[in-house]
Amino acid sequence: MVLPLAALVLAMAGILSYLDWNAPSPEEAAQASTAAKADSGDASPSGNDPSQVGSGREVLIASGYVVAHHRISLGSKVTGKVKWIGVDKGDKVRKDQLLVKLDDREFRAQVHQAEAELQAAQALLAELEAGSRPQEIERARAEVQRAKAEADYAKLDWQRLESLLDSAVISQQEVDNARSRYDVAAAAVRVAEENYRLARLGPRKEQIAQARAGVAQAEAGLEYRRVLLDATEIRAPVNGTVLQRIAEVGEMITTSFAGDQGAKSAVVALADLNDLQVELDISQTDFQKISRRHQCRMSPEAYSDRIYNCEIAEIAPEADRQKATIQVKVQILQPDEYLRPDMDARVTFLRPQEGPTEEQR
Numbered sequence: 001m002v003l004p005l006a007a008l009v010l011a012m013a014g015i016l017s018y019l020d021w022n023a024p025s026p027e028e029a030a031q032a033s034t035a036a037k038a039d040s041g042d043a044s045p046s047g048n049d050p051s052q053v054g055s056g057r058e059v060l061i062a063s064g065y066v067v068a069h070h071r072i073s074l075g076s077k078v079t080g081k082v083k084w085i086g087v088d089k090g091d092k093v094r095k096d097q098l099l100v101k102l103d104d105r106e107f108r109a110q111v112h113q114a115e116a117e118l119q120a121a122q123a124l125l126a127e128l129e130a131g132s133r134p135q136e137i138e139r140a141r142a143e144v145q146r147a148k149a150e151a152d153y154a155k156l157d158w159q160r161l162e163s164l165l166d167s168a169v170i171s172q173q174e175v176d177n178a179r180s181r182y183d184v185a186a187a188a189v190r191v192a193e194e195n196y197r198l199a200r201l202g203p204r205k206e207q208i209a210q211a212r213a214g215v216a217q218a219e220a221g222l223e224y225r226r227v228l229l230d231a232t233e234i235r236a237p238v239n240g241t242v243l244q245r246i247a248e249v250g251e252m253i254t255t256s257f258a259g260d261q262g263a264k265s266a267v268v269a270l271a272d273l274n275d276l277q278v279e280l281d282i283s284q285t286d287f288q289k290i291s292r293r294h295q296c297r298m299s300p301e302a303y304s305d306r307i308y309n310c311e312i313a314e315i316a317p318e319a320d321r322q323k324a325t326i327q328v329k330v331q332i333l334q335p336d337e338y339l340r341p342d343m344d345a346r347v348t349f350l351r352p353q354e355g356p357t358e359e360q361r
């Protein structure tokens with residue numbers, strides 16, 4: 001019994017010794033792990049070896065948040081009720097893509113009214129520029145002839161009564177009345193002659209200029225109402241991704257901020273996720289350690305094995321007195337689909353690499 005047991009122990013010891021002899025070293029295991037990540041596409045998206053972070057070049061490590069460089073809250077030029085929304089949170093949109101429609105019935109009615117006003121102004125201008133029609137001139141000439149005939153009759157009647165005044169057949173009052181009728185008829189002749197002259201001359205230049213100004217005013221009014229009508233369709237100003245759907249169908253949109261309750265001042269929020277930054281609050285005691293010449297690497301907390309190249313894009317012109325910090329924003333040079341706004345991120349600032357010495361060259 002002792003001999004078989006001893007043989008079994010010796011056999012197991014030989015197997016363990018063989019496995020330990022053929023096991024890879026820690027360096028070989030690390031190289032194999034790196035190669036496996038490269039083959040599976042999990043290598044750093046920036047193309048840099050992650051081992052550079054932690055190589056002794058670090059001057060500062062700071063934590064912050066990924067933010068969109070430009071976050072856009074889309075509002076409206078006009079106040080109206082949301083009729084249709086064509087996007088939802090997370091949707092990718094193209095520049096000039098239609099996102100939201102407002103109820104446009106009132107604005108279409110205003111456009112129709114402006115079109116009618118323009119047509120009336122154009123008709124008046126055309127009438128003035130064409131001048132008096134031949135029929136109008138002929139009617140004015142006929143009015144002159146009628147006025148002259150009435151004046152001649154009134155004059156004869158006045159002269160006849162005046163000749164009878166000495167015979168005491170009529171009174172002085174009747175003669176005076178006849179003279180007044182003649183004066184009125186003579187004045188009517190002068191008015192008719194002036195109207196005839198004006199009809200032959202046509203409209204004044206000032207009247208035509210005023211009518212042209214009326215047409216220009218009507219055209220501007222129509223264009224303004226068309227702009228308001230176009231504003232009921234809200235389009236994407238840039239390529240990007242919808243971050244938030246703020247309003248819903250049936251809600252009112254206003255041109256001014258109205259708070260959380262009631263009408264909304266924006267309908268959707270969007271940003272270009274290919275243009276991301278990391279917002280950092282650097283302590284004033286550490287601020288002297290960094291400058292724009294420093295390189296930096298960024299790693300999101302959610303994907304700590306992914307490292308992105310970045311550069312200092314903005315340094316706040318003033319400090320935050322309450323937090324004793326200075327805000328710094330770094331631009332992520334090659335963002336990808338793994339990054340999201342408001343992610344926690346860690347940024348490592350690195351010393352610039354020194355050039356090779358003469359001996360090394």
